[in-house]
Amino acid sequence: MIYIIIIFSFLFEAAFSNIVNTNSFLIPLFLLTSLSILYPYFKNNKFNFVIVCIICGLFYDISLTNSTFINTISFGFCSGLIIIIYNYMNYNIFNSNFINIINIIFYRIISYLLLCIIDIIKFNEFSLIEGIYNSLLVNVIYGIILFVIVNLLSKIFNIKRVE
Numbered sequence: 453m454i455y456i457i458i459i460f461s462f463l464f465e466a467a468f469s470n471i472v473n474t475n476s477f478l479i480p481l482f483l484l485t486s487l488s489i490l491y492p493y494f495k496n497n498k499f500n501f502v503i504v505c506i507i508c509g510l511f512y513d514i515s516l517t518n519s520t521f522i523n524t525i526s527f528g529f530c531s532g533l534i535i536i537i538y539n540y541m542n543y544n545i546f547n548s549n550f551i552n553i554i555n556i557i558f559y560r561i562i563s564y565l566l567l568c569i570i571d572i573i574k575f576n577e578f579s580l581i582e583g584i585y586n587s588l589l590v591n592v593i594y595g596i597i598l599f600v601i602v603n604l605l606s607k608i609f610n611i612k613r614v615e
């Protein structure tokens with residue numbers, strides 16, 4: 453179930469990106485959102501989760517952004533943040549979406565700084581803030597919907613998560 457949802461989120465993000473203008477206030481990060489919601493279902497296998505995140509970042513780089521390892525590195529850092537925060541919070545809809553919001557902000561900052569470091573873009577704090585708030589609305593909505601679906605599927609298929 454976990455990998456099917458990750459693949460669906462990846463494909464949905466690709467389709468959504470083609471439909472919505474890149475200058476829109478609805479910038480999807482559905483793959484990252486799904487990783488934030490699905491971490492408790494990795495059966496406390498943190499290494500496996502980090503590897504899945506890095507592989508997702510690599511696929512994200514290759515197919516959606518056409519960049520070289522920026523999202524691979526960013527997703528790797530985000531996986532660590534997800535693991536750390538879930539150590540202190542319970543799995544419920546509010547905490548999961550709080551983690552999702554923190555993760556999106558962290559991802560945007562890390563990605564932006566990496567782009568600045570390799571001199572693809574020049575640092576502009578307004579551009580960074582715009583990228584952050586443009587990502588939040590649609591991804592929080594997706595996170596809420598995904599949380600409900602994942603909980604429903606876990607009950608139907610009797611899939612346990614680690615608390």
